[in-house]
Amino acid sequence: MITPTIPVEHYLYLSVILFSIGAAGVLIRRNAIVVFMCIELMLNAANLALVTFARHHGDSAGHIYVFLVMAVAAAEVAVGLAIIIAVFRARNSVNVDELQDLHG
Amino acid sequence: MGLTPEIFLFALFSVVSIVSAILVVALPDPVKSAMSLIVSFFCLACLFLLQSAELIAVLEVLVYAGAIMVLFVFVIMLVEKRDEPVVRGTLAARVALPVKLGAVLVVAYGLFSAIRKAPLAGSAELPEGFGSVVSVGHEFFDNFLFHFEITSILLLAGIVGAVVVTKKRKAS
CATH class of the missing domain: 1.20.120.1200 (NADH-ubiquinone/plastoquinone oxidoreductase chain 6, subunit NuoJ)
Incomplete structure (x- = not known):
């Protein structure tokens, strides 16, 4: 393995940039699937920060947190995409602007 | 360098x-x-x-x-x-985009300045085999065993939830 020498700040700045791009995507895009993908992007930016701090402190607990985030993301994607399919069946649309009322 | x-x-x-x-x-x-x-x-x-x-x-x-x-x-x-509909040319739609981007930029600026102020000098020496399957596995089963078990319940709930939500309901 290469011994890491790049300053921790660089990875954290990259993580902030990716998180911001994901947040902008969640706010701007109207397709529910793309909104979901942007949420995955934000989760991965958080993962990058966790891995960076794990390396910074020399403590592999950060890797455990990344593992847990991945498990949560997998469960979230399974249920979320199921909801998107159910909504598409009911409304014939995945545009989040058209989904404004609670009753099916 | x-x-x-x-x-x-x-x-x-x-x-x-x-x-x-x-x-x-x-x-x-x-x-x-x-x-x-x-x-x-x-x-x-x-x-x-x-x-x-x-x-x-x-x-x-x-x-x-x-x-x-x-x-x-x-x-x-x-x-x-079909494609997303083009954003309508109403005043609200035209104002919304800069407002959203501005909000994201404010958050990003806050995080950037927090990183700049954070005391991050001097990373720790990495222990032998850091990040390998063996070391992460030891960490997991020594200190995070409960989280591991809860993760399996979470994934089970995800599987059951996905099946239940997508199942076609009988016409009532």
Whole structure:
């Protein structure tokens, strides 16, 4: 393995940039699937920060947190995409602007 | 400090991951968004490797680029039928975009200044085998056993939830 020498700040700045791009995507895009993908992007930016701090402190607990985030993301994607399919069946649309009322 | 291989790889993968993340947001076709998201995940896995997180890098490619994105592409195939409508030219729609981008920039600026002020000098020495399957596995089963078991219940709930939500209801 290469011994890491790049300053921790660089990875954290990259993580902030990716998180911001994901947040902008969640706010701007109207397709529910793309909104979901942007949420995955934000989760991965958080993962990058966790891995960076794990390396910074020399403590592999950060890797455990990344593992847990991945498990949560997998469960979230399974249920979320199921909801998107159910909504598409009911409304014939995945545009989040058209989904404004609670009753099916 | 010259251009070491590590700096070159960091610059390459960070630039590619940022560009592909922007493409995820900017491309109108969800399938193309999904493909550039896979590129972004792959670059992140390489950045994890650069920080000697081997197991996490492998899991990133397996779980995200493999399993999760396949699920996304399948759902796009099932659902997709037309493009998003063009944003209406009302005043609210024209104001909304700069307001949203401004809010994101404010958050990003806050995080940037927090990182600049944080005491981050002097990383710790990495222990032998840091980030390998053995060390992460030891950490997991010595200190995080409860979390591991809860994760399995969470995934079970996810499976059952996905099946229940997509099941066709009988016409009442």
